[in-house]
Amino acid sequence: MTSPQKIDPSNIGEQAQIKLPSWKTDAKPFVQIENITKKFDDFTAVDNISLDIYENELFCLLGGSGSGKSTLLRMLAGFEAPSSGRILIDGIDMAGIQPWNRPVNMMFQSYALFPHLTVNENIAFGLKREGIRGTEVKKRVAEMLDLVQLGHLGKRKPNQLSGGQRQRVALARSLIKRPKLLLLDEPLGALDKKLREETQFELINIQDELGVTFVVVTHDQEEAMTLATRIGVMNHGVIVQTDEPHEVYEYPNSRFVAEFVGSVNLFQGEVTTDEPDTVCVTSTEAGGVLCVNHGISCAPNQEVHVAVRPEKVRISEQRPDQPFNCIEGNILDIAYMGSLSVFKVKLPSGKEVRVTQPNINRESGGRFTWDDKVFLSWDMDSCVVLTS
C-alpha cells in the first residue's frame, strides 16, 4: 500500500519521531472545500460538501455515476462555478479565478489530447502558454517524456499511439507546468485490466517522485484502494465517508459504503446486548446471534445490520466450537476462480451468503460440493455493525 506512514521497522530507532501523514497532524490543509453546493436547475449534483485535502495526498473521490464526484472535480478545475460555498487552494479563494489562472491541472477521462499536434507539441502546450520558449521547453518536454517512458514517441500524433501511450501523454501534459494540484478524472478508466494494474503503481511512483497533490475521481473501488492515501466515498452529491482505504474497507460507516467498496454480506437484526466492548445482534435472517467486540452507538432493540466480508468467513463441515457468529446453510453454488473459490451458501431463512476461500493447496477448491451442509463462522472483530 501507498500510505506514506509505512516505515521500515529497522529505522524507527534512528528516527526521532514517526512522521504522521499530514491529515492526522494539525497541518494546514492544501485544498479546503467549504460547504460547496452545485445545482443544475433543480438537480443538486453536489450537496453541501466540506473536505480538506493535504499536501502530497493522493485523494480518491469514489462513487458511482451521478454521485457528483466529477462535478466536484470540475469545480476544483474551475470549469463549473459552485452555486454556494467556497474552495481555497493553498489558502487562496478560487471564486472567480478562471481555469487558465488556477495553479491546477487536470487529466481528462478522454485524455483530450490535441489531435492536430504531435506528442511533443501536446506536452509543450501548457509551457508555451506561460511564455516559455526554446531550449527550456525542449528540456522540460524531454524530462516529462522520460518520466512517462515515452522518450521515443515525441514526434507521433495521438492517433498513432495505443491507449496506454495516450494515457501517458495526457499525464505528461498535465504535469509539465508543475501544478501543485493535479486532478485526474478516471485516469485508468480506458485501459484494459492488466495495463491498469501496472499503471496504477506508476502513477503512485510519479506522485511520490514529484510531490504533487493528486485528486483522483474513480468509480472503481479497487483502483481507489490501490492508489489512494485517503478515499472519499460519494453518494447522491454527499461524501458519506472519508478515510484511509483500509479503514473504509474494514470499518465502513454505512450500508452504502460497505456494499459499494468490495462485496459484503449484510444480516438484518436487533441489538440484544449493548456493552462497551461487546455488541450482540440477534438475527433471524442469519439464524443466530452475531457479536462484535467493539462498542457502537446504538440502543437496545434497535434495528441494525451486521456486515461481514466474504473473505473473513470460514467454511467448515463440522460445527465450530463458538457460541455466536456461527450459522449453517447449504452450498448453492461454487465458482472456482483459480486463486480463490467463491461459495454461495443458502441459509434456512433463504438468505444467500457469499464466502470466498483462498485455494491454499490444489485440493482445497474441491473440498465441498453442491448441496453440502456447511457451517459458516467468523471472528468477533471481523464484522461490523451498521446503523445506517
Next chain:
Amino acid sequence: MSTASRVAWINDSYTKMTKYNFFSRVNWGRFSVVAVPYLWLAIFFFIPFVVVFKISLSEAAIAVPPYSSVLDWNLEEAYITVKISLSNYLFLLEDDFYVSAYLSSIKVAAISTFFTLLVAFPIAYLMARTEGSTRALLLALVILPFWTSFLLRVYAWMGLLKKNGLINETLMSMGLIDQPLVMMQTDFAVYIGIVYTYLPFMVLPLYSALEKMDMTLLEAAEDLGARPYQSFFLVTLPMAMPGVIAGCLLVFIPAVGEFVIPALLGGSDTLMIGRVLWDEFFLNRDWPMASAVAVVMLIILVLPIMLIRNGQGKEGAA
C-alpha cells in the same frame, strides 16, 4: 517435379484461373453504382470540355459554327490536316485586358471568400454549440434562402442598395447622412452579393467540422493556461480546418467565374472573367477566344485545388 505432378499442378492452376477469372470477381452491382455518376461526368463534363478545348485551338471564322476546323481530312485524296492555333492563348497573355480580368476575378473571389468565412464562422460555431430544436431551427434559417430564386435574392439586394433604396432612405430619414450613399454599381455591392449568396456553402462544411470537435479539447486548452482567444486559434481553428478549406473552395471557385452578381450589382469597371467570357461569346462571337478564356480559367482553378488536395493527402498519410 515429375511430369505427372506437373500436369496435375497445371490442371489445378487452370481450374483456379477459370474459377476466379476477372468477370466473376468484379462486383457488378457495386461497379454500376460507381459507373453511373462517372458516366454522367464523362458525357456532360469531360466530353464538352474536350470540345471547348478543341474550339480554343481553332481560329474565329465567319461560318456556322463560327470557327475554323482543327481537323480536316479528305479520304479520296488521302490527307489529314491538323491545324492547331495557339494564337488565342498567346493573345490572352499579351493583352493586359484578359490578365487584369483574371487577376480582378481572383481578387474579388478571394476577398468575398474571406468575408464569407468571417460571417459564416460564428454562425456555424453557434449551430455546433446549440442542441436539439434550436440547432434544427438555425440550420433551417441557413438553408431557407435557397428556397427562393437566386435571381430574386440578388434583385432584392438591388432594392436595398440603390440610391433611393431601403438603406439610403432609412439612413437619410434618421438624419445620419444627407447625401445618399453610392452602393450600387460598386465592388462593395459585388462583395455583399457574393457573401450573401454563398454563405450557406461556407456555413455547412464549417458546421460539420465544428460539430465533430470534442468540447473537452477546449477545456484542456484552458486548463493548460490558454485564454479563450488562444484556445480559439490554437485548437478550434485547426480542428475546423477541413471545414474551412472545403467551405473556401466551395465559395471561391464559383465566385471566380461569377457572372450574374457582378452584372447586376457591379459597375462597368468591375472587371470579372465571367463577364469577359459572356462578351466574347455573345458580343464578339469569337468562340475560339471565349473557349481559350474558359480553359485558362479552369486551369487557374484546378491547379491550386490539386495542390491543396495533394498536401492534405500527404499530411493524412504521415
